[in-house]
Amino acid sequence: MSKRIYWLLPDVASARRTMNDMLLARIDERHMHFVGREDLNLSGLHMANVLQTSDVVRAAQLGALIGAVLGSVAGLAVAWYLPLAGEPPRWGLVVVLAMVGLVFGAWASSLIGVSIPSQRLRRFERAIRQGQILLMLDVPPGRVEAIESRLQALHPEARLEGVEPNIPAFP
Structure with a gap:
């Protein structure tokens, strides 16, 4: 450090x-x-x-967190409701969709964060x-x-x- x-x-x-x-x-x-x-x-x-x-790094971190949570929720819904009658839920889908959500969330929010000035440097703008x-x-x-x-x-x-x-x- x-x-x-x-x-x-x-x-x-x-x-x-x-x-x-x-x-x-x-x-x-x-x-x-x-x-x-x-x-x-x-x-x-x-x-x-x-x-x-x-603020690209902070935005990417926040987007990754939100994306992983939403991906996990989507994965739980798909794993629980998608299996055909008699098949057990596919819990591996939760992990896969959480990872997809994490990557997509980080990517999408970093595109936004790159255009936002750093909060650390706001006090120096003037x-x-x-x-x-x-x-x-x-x-x-x-x-x-x-x-x-x-x-x-x-x-x-x-x-x-x-x-x-x-x-x-x-x-």
Whole structure:
């Protein structure tokens, strides 16, 4: 598990300097995620992808849960009412339909979730609209204080916006 540190940077130049400083601090580029307005030239920065900027993962998890429950209910109904006279219920259908529901639910809801902005980033929307750059750093728990101290010392123009305690490996 990692911890995610949120920093707001005033402009693109500051974001580029911060990225270089984090590379010198041995933070791998894939652990840095920058978010800014679409009209800003953020070339050279490691941009956050759809997994970090949308609710696709949460939507897929919720859809999988709902799909599995509905698939199980459908499987119970089919297994109970479908067998011909004298045959025992086919309980394997419950498992099959639950799995189909799980996959379909995850797929369908992830299509919706990809277009919904991340709830974690809602508090930064106004700052991003104003032209600031959000930096999300994923670091091991033991390095959080050292990275925060380094950023505060080297970038007084940046603003620490908090630490998220547990970031799973995906995303």
